Amino acid sequence: MDSLLPTFINFIQTMDKDAYVFLSIGLLFIFLLVYLYFIKKEKKKLSQKLKQNLEVYQKAFNHIEDGILILSDKNEIIYLNQSMITLLALEEKTLLDILPKVLQVNIKKEWISLVDFFKNQETKSKNGVMTFPQLPLKNIDNNEVLINLYLDRLEIGNSRYYTIFTMQNLTDMHQNNNMLLQHQLTEFPNQIKALQDLPILFSKIHIEDNKIALILLSLDNFSSLRAMIGFHQSNDLMITFANYLNRIVSEMNISIYHTFDNHFLLTVSNVESADSVMSLVNDIQERLATFYKMENSYLHITVSSGIALYPDSGSPRTLLNKTYKALSQAQKEGVGKVIVYNSHMGENKYDELSLHNDMQGSLDRGEFKIYYQPIVSSKNKEVVAAEALVRWMHPDLGLIAPNIFIGIMEKTGFIIKLGRYVLEEVLKQQKRWEVFKFKDIEVSINVSMVEIATGEFVEYVEKQLSHHQVNPEKIKFEITETMAMISEAKTIQYFQKLKRLGVGIALDDFGIGYTSFTYLKKFPTDSLKIDSSLIEGIMGSKENQRIVHAMIELGHNMGLKVVVEGVETKNVLELLISYGCDYLQGYYFSRPVPVFEFQKLLRDEKFVIYL
16 A cells, blocks of 8 residues: 555656546546535435424324415415315315315405415515404315414515415304303203393394383293103203294294293393283293193193383393392292382392391391290180291391391301201290290291201201200291292101101191192191281182181191181181181281290280280
8 A cells, every 4th residue: 555655646747737637537526426425315314304304293283273274475285284174175185286266265244265365465464473363264165164364474585485374263162152152952042142132132222212121931830840740851841842932933023042941031122012022921821721742631831920121120231130030029929920020129228139248247246136926826815836037137227027038048048047046046035934934835936948958957956955955845847838849758858857856847828839638648747827818808708718717627637736827807816716726826916026025925824815
């Protein structure tokens, strides 16, 4: 190797000029070939790497829900992911194809080609990403979808550019939103949709210069009906009722909403008068008598209805609330009732929310007082028992009657706390009367199903009786007939447990519910309290006289004592005594009075109510 280099140098020195040039060109050519070989090899590696990277990016972008599309300045498709292929209904092999003009977007209620739309945005897109929300788009298959469109532009040099589009498919989201605005069973617009539509309805009031009405319909006793015919059959009933409503209002200017389980809201515009609305509701009720057939028999269905009109019932802003108040009043009066909201319903000076907030500390502040109303024996006319009734002495509003606050307490659960307070106060008072040798009487306490439903009521009563050392026979619990029928099996079970403690049980407001003889036989009651509504006007109603007389005989035949409430006159008193009633209660003897006044009746053992 050492001898080759000098030899090569001597060879070059002996070469002539032409040969030297030829050799130089040859060596340069060889060097160039070697250089190009390595360049090509590196380029191939780079190309493979770029291809691999592109495959990775392609795979990654295919997992993105949003569609991605890259167009050249000649509208050639440079790239698109799987979501965009699906969205536009394009074929897989579309790279370098021109974007089809059949793709269209709706701009200002006009369909234009997507390509033309892109061209219109070319100059604007230089300023950064452009957003086009909720844009309707027609794909290759002419299917319409709703998209959010995002547009951006990337310039390569001075002459070429690429446009990048991202499309977010809103169709599923739009369908989901529609589902949120529908009742799942009937597919009618729901309460949320109603609250969205009402402001639009109200905004047309002054334009049309006419009345509007809201009608709230509620299927009566639906929970009991569902328990009787079953879940699936009651759902079929609800769907049939919804379709029935839809048919009768299809030709009228009425919208229907299925707001809650058994509530339907009808909004009526261009109302001529309240009479026309009442006529519509009465028509609905009349057709219900035979509208649902189950197997070979028809179910007798009734609805209670609450109606509010503008401008008769006040401002549009409070119209829906007034509709609910009217329905609540209708349900209180019985089944199948129709109530139109009037200004008298709004005269209540009590605000429910304020009362609820004031309740929280009212017991601790001693605002609730126990009043006692005497119960008199029909035989010797002496006070033999009393009913404990709660009154709220509000520091600002004065004395508030139970019909104002009891309903709020039952809805909010505060009745549980109040019920415990009443029980403890009555037990304390019974113990005081025992210590100070007052007349031995039985005291009745009203109990709510909300208290019973806690499952802890019986144990709490047992604990308090033991704590205060009061004879259980001095305490009686009253539950209304209607409340007792809500959950028959559970009510009977709870009161049987309560009865085993030794306390008395009374079925209150008897005669206004639907108690069967079988239920009455099973229910562990000692006495029946005939509701005062049957006593009002009894002297002028032979029918009421027969009903009350029959109830007293029924109670006696079942071994029960009978108490009649609402005795206000001497004539009524004499009539009830002639029927054999055991005990009497009412304003003829005394209103509910504070304990110190009631004690005056008990101090004199010779106290007698003289006829």
